[in-house]
Amino acid sequence: MNITKNYNEKELTLYVEGRIDTITSQDLDKEINAEIGNFDSLILDFANLEYISSAGLRVLIATQKKLKPENIPFIIKNVNDIVNEIFRMSGFDKILKIE
């Protein structure tokens, strides 16, 4: 997994490439937590994400749980078919904002 950060004013986009599995999901969690407080909206761009397991889904849910009380928008975009299928199966496509 590789993460590239980009700030546009206070909108943070994290471009996540490769695989979010049990091992790498910890790095994604750390990266997001390190930036909390610095952004007023968060976008995860999954255009080059090829894989996500339940450990990765857990990070997304934990992030949404942290940001929602602060009214900070959290958007996941450019999800490919394979990853989208995993979102759909988990039912998380209905509770995360996926564009």
Add this chain to the structure above:
Amino acid sequence: MNSLKLDLDINELIKLNAFINKIIAKKDIQVDLIAEEIFVNIVNYSNSDFINVNAQYENQTLTLEFIDNGIPFNPLLKEDPDTPDTIEETQIGGLGIFLTKQLADDISYDYLNGENHLKIIKKVE
């Protein structure tokens, strides 16, 4: 049949993925997902001394068997998590097994000689 013995260490996931990808001679995201979810569950909850993985691939069908000598656990008896309506009520436990059940073509469980045997069948095109 091919076999692999793994330690109860999350980092062994890399070895497991490589082992399976070699057997099916390609990468398959759904197979990777099944293997990861079962493996991680055993590492985190079984208290086993080892994990043995047997794999066989024929007629475009992959059979994976996970064997451990940990706490008896039949994942097929585990209730599926409720489909969440709101972020507040979303629970994340049990999701890995739920995904595995949806992706696998067949799953069977046996407790034999003090060992959990979980067999998963998955068609790989």
